Amino acid sequence: MNSAMAGVIGFVGLDQLSLELAALLLRAGYKVQAFEVQNLLVNEFLKLGGIECSSLREAAKGVSALIVLISHKDQIHDVIFGHDGALEGLQKDAVIILYSTILPSHIRTLEKNLKENGLATSVVDTYVYKATSENLNGKVVVVSSGMPDAISKAYPILSAMSEKLYIFEGEIGVGSKIKLVTELLEGIHLIAAVEAISLGVKAGIHPWIIYDIISNAAGNSWVFKNFIPQLLSGNVKYHFLNSFIQKLGIVLDMAKLLTFPLPLLASAHQQLVLGSSLGTGDDNTPLGQVWDQVFGVNTTDAANAERYSPEELATQITSQSKAVRKVGFIGLGAMGFGMATHLVKSNFCVLGYDVYKPTLTRFESAGGLIRSSPADISKGNLRTL
Numbered sequence: 037m038n039s040a041m042a043g044v045i046g047f048v049g050l051d052q053l054s055l056e057l058a059a060l061l062l063r064a065g066y067k068v069q070a071f072e073v074q075n076l077l078v079n080e081f082l083k084l085g086g087i088e089c090s091s092l093r094e095a096a097k098g099v100s101a102l103i104v105l106i107s108h109k110d111q112i113h114d115v116i117f118g119h120d121g122a123l124e125g126l127q128k129d130a131v132i133i134l135y136s137t138i139l140p141s142h143i144r145t146l147e148k149n150l151k152e153n154g155l156a157t158s159v160v161d162t163y164v165y166k167a168t169s170e171n172l173n174g175k176v177v178v179v180s181s182g183m184p185d186a187i188s189k190a191y192p193i194l195s196a197m198s199e200k201l202y203i204f205e206g207e208i209g210v211g212s213k214i215k216l217v218t219e220l221l222e223g224i225h226l227i228a229a230v231e232a233i234s235l236g237v238k239a240g241i242h243p244w245i246i247y248d249i250i251s252n253a254a255g256n257s258w259v260f261k262n263f264i265p266q267l268l269s270g271n272v273k274y275h276f277l278n279s280f281i282q283k284l285g286i287v288l289d290m291a292k293l294l295t296f297p298l299p300l301l302a303s304a305h306q307q308l309v310l311g312s313s314l315g316t317g318d319d320n321t322p323l324g325q326v327w328d329q330v331f332g333v334n335t336t337d338a339a340n341a342e343r344y345s346p347e348e349l350a351t352q353i354t355s356q357s358k359a360v361r362k363v364g365f366i367g368l369g370a371m372g373f374g375m376a377t378h379l380v381k382s383n384f385c386v387l388g389y390d391v392y393k394p395t396l397t398r399f400e401s402a403g404g405l406i407r408s409s410p411a412d413i414s415k416g417n418l419r420t421l
Contacts, residue, residue, distance in 0.1 A: 049105035064196035071095035096125035140209025158186030163215035175199035181210035225259035275319035364413040
């Protein structure tokens with residue numbers, strides 16, 4: 037598809053994810069233009085083949101769709117309706133695609149104001165993210181919502197910039213609602229992850245050892261697995277807090293409008309505010325140093341300390357002990373059964389007892405030796421678990 041057939045897409049604001057969206061649109065044959073004040077992002081955009089615009093009006097001129105990346109309702113209003121704003125360059129049949137974090141009620145107000153200005157311009161709100169599932173790992177997913185005419189206009193564009201597209205037709209604001217619900221979980225997981233690492237350090241455990249264990253255990257989450265290494269390495273800076281506090285504040289505002297309690301998020305939000313209040317004024321201060329002040333630990337130094345190897349420690353212990361070939365298990369639940377059968381496969385003699393008879397039958401079928409009571413397990417020269 038050539039650019040003349042595909043049309044022109046405008047961006048107001050850029051970030052790393054919207055750069056990827058722009059690349060996908062360019063690949064699909066669209067001409068893409070953008071207005072952005074950060075030179076670093078503009079340079080990356082130009083390398084992709086995009087066109088830089090000197091004003092909001094220029095970014096909106098001649099586009100079939102204008103993608104707006106701003107997360108404050110007043111800024112969005114100024115971008116569209118302000119002096120030399122996007123409205124002065126928009127065609128009447130253009131569609132505005134909001135890729136922002138604002139309340140659904142503000143999106144509906146924007147749509148109403150556009151109609152009052154005599155424009156047929158349609159609005160679609162979206163939640164855009166990179167998937168983490170095995171099937172779509174790293175692929176762009178778009179959740180969109182809007183009235184039927186708006187969705188119809190936006191559909192080819194949304195399809196071009198996503199691997200998976202969700203559409204909620206008939207009500208605007210659903211995309212924003214789903215984004216807010218997702219950010220609720222991210223906020224709670226973030227604070228829980230920081231608290232877990234800090235508690236471990238306070239207890240004297242090396243933070244990287246804690247990370248290695250938790251990232252492969254039931255307490256793991258995507259936020260823990262991906263955020264904590266960046267935090268321990270000093271790559272997350274203080275300025276991260278401000279945008280995150282704003283996002284979670286919007287989630288809490290939505291909950292208030294719905295009279296819905298969010299005690300865990302409220303607590304997480306307050307922890308973020310506390311961290312923000314302890315900043316030095318330097319946006320590039322490593323965030324780990326701020327959390328160290330909050331929790332009274334020194335995670336930064338602990339993360340840089342020499343690590344011990346649990347495997348080497350285990351080797352040292354076993355080299356000084358007598359060989360054990362018989363092991364007894366009292367209780368064969370999910371964890372016990374897994375450990376016991378693994379030992380059986382490793383040619384250990386394993387005795388097992390459990391009150392649940394079908395489990396004993398499974399254990400015997402796997403090669404274990406069943407016993408009738410805990411006392412029977414404890415007889416003889418063996419290790420009992």
